[in-house]
Amino acid sequence: AQRVTQPEKLLSVFKGAPVELKCNYSYSGSPELFWYVQYSRQRLQLLLRHISRESIKGFTADLNKGETSFHLKKPFAQEEDSAMYYCALSNYGQNFVFGPGTRLSVLP
């Protein structure tokens, strides 16, 4: 069965500190992995996807198939990064499965 886990419900870091939001998945095939972000009172929006291998707003995520992980990292957190972050997987055109989300709070 497809499943996405995010072990931390809340992660608090100070501004300028590194941040890592963990994501693990279980899926029998080769899914596509995503990170979505939801800023306060805004809609869910795509942050990045593993196939594009881009860095968006300083965030990167590497797909580790051996560990079935897709952790999101940023070397220096900013206050405007405070938001809910959802890891998700897709089996290419069918449904998307979202993790429970991690609330990132960046303290001044």
Next chain:
Amino acid sequence: EPEVTQTPSHQVTQMGQEVILRCVPISNHLYFYWYRQILGQKVEFLVSFYNNEISEKSEIFDDQFSVERPDGSNFTLKIRSTKLEDSAMYFCASNRANEQYFGPGTRLTVT
């Protein structure tokens, strides 16, 4: 930049009543989705829709739910007889190149 829109932003209804949540996906997208997020919980997939039919649905999407694309622009979710536990945010999304574009959501409150 085109966006997915949803109406209403907030719907209050009494238990047992029918509700219709409306969405206008991005015009050149072909896949459409409904998700639900109960307060404090994760985003849950309800249903996907392609080529005027349901392509996949979750266990949540039982006989009380239905979706329709009545014209070339709207995509609706109907809940036939609402229950208290249907209270949630409902998000519509449309998809292009396997990227989900979400609407702002409709908050449904069942009293």
